[in-house]
Amino acid sequence: MKALRMFAALALLSLAPAALACINTVGTDHSGRKFHPNWYVGTELTASMRPYKVGPNNIWVRNVIERSRKWPDFESLNDLGVVLIRQGKYARAIEHFLTVERIFPGHAQTAANLGTVLELSGHDRVALRWIRIGMQRDPNEHYRTEWLHARILEAKAAMAADPDYLKGRSITGVSFSADLVPPLPTKLPAGNDGRPVALWQLNHALSYQLSERTSFVAAPDPVVANLLMDWATLNLAGGPVENAAALYDLAVRYGAPRDALMDRRQAYVREVLAKAKNGPAPRDIKCGICQPAD
Known part of the structure; x- marks a missing residue:
């Protein structure tokens, strides 16, 4: 979804000026070593993860509407549908994307957008069908992360039949030990192509998916809380511990229980960061969940 990716980038640029230095951000692993994760760290990571809509006077909205009137090709009509989603006009967006599918059939973006807006309208099972169609049309859709959207919809369908379905379950399909700092998971879920994802792909x-989902879904929400808990623990085990602390806090805001294990882990993060505060300069160390350099 080109337009949604563009809008997400604009949202990140709307962060406070201090967050714009993210390219050179320093992270700390669970042993206290500093490194460059090359992405947002800590509260900078979670600052933009909040619901928002766009108004009719938004410059992006005006440009999309003008372009779709002048050149009603697939791209402009797709972007117009995204405007409707961002404005919360879900029924009109569904009708619009079904029309786009009839005029320009077979595009992965249409299927993904339909899956998104159908879910936002409460039609999770139909949404799942369209998300799967989108993955079949283009396994690279949404940077090869749509497998997680499918798992989310599968979990929501199960929750409709059993409200306690998420208790003791991970939507991502990973499990962590109850150790203070758990090892990274070795059993990983299948990605868009049906093969197990790498740890960096799980993190990605x-x-x-959470950056997009939190732009639509307000707290509390058990699905978002479940995903945030896994993401926080993944960062504790193999990424910047600053992320773990911020993501645990956001998970609690979305409804995750602040239990004794979380308290111990966040206390440990504070200890690690306090000791590393005046430590050596960042080094080129191996980050367990970071994308490998090309």
Whole structure:
């Protein structure tokens, strides 16, 4: 979804000026070593993860509407549908994307957008069908993270039949030990292509899908809380511990229980950061969940 990716980038640029230095951000691993994760860290990571809509006077909205009137091709009509989603006009967006599918059939973006707006309208099972169609049309859709969207919809369908379905379950399909600092999971879920994802791909999927989901879904929400708990623990085990602390806090805001284990882990993060405050300069260390350099 080109327009949604563009809008997400604009949202990130709307962060406070201090957050714009994210390219050079320093993170700390659970042993206290500093490194460059090359992405947002800590509260900078979670600052933009909040619901928002766009108004009719938004410059992006005006440009999309003008372009779709002048050149009603697939791209402009797709973007117009995204405007409707961002404005919360879900019924009109569904009708619009079904029309786009009839005029320009077979596009992965249409299927993904239909899956998104159908879910936002409460039609999770139909949404899942369209998300799967989108993955079939293009396995690279949404940077190969749509497997996680499908798992979310599968979980929501199960929750409709059993409200306690999420108790003791991970939507992502990973499990962590109850150790203070758990090891990274070795059993990983299947990605868009049906093969197990790498750890960095799991991290990327959680980052991408949660960044979009939290722009639509307000707290509390058990699905978002479940995903945030896994993402926080993943960062504790193999990423910047600053992220773990911020994501645990956001998970609590979305309804996750602040239990004794979370308290111990956040206390440990504070200890690690206090000791590392005046430590050596960042080093080129191996980050367990960071994308490998090309």
